[in-house]
Amino acid sequence: MLSSKILEFSLIGAEWVLWLLLVLSVASLAVIFNRLLLFLSTRDKLLPIFYTTIQKYLQLQKATGDTTPRGTMICRV
Secondary structure, three states: OHHHHHHHHHHOOOHHHHHHHHHHHHHHHHHHHHHHHHHHHHHHHHHHHHHHHHHHHHHHHHHHOOOOOOOOOOOOO
């Protein structure tokens, strides 16, 4: 009984796996394209905030004389 079910499943073939991979690949490309559009639309607002945060962090690091890359930089938007 079980062996016949396994045999039936193996005779289905691997075509469904290829279709599943194709669908998942298209979905991942859609997500990548969506994130690219989101980044391009918010780039003008977020890049100045990012640059000023980096600049403040580096100035603080220079003022304290700490040259080791420890700690966490927090960027609040």
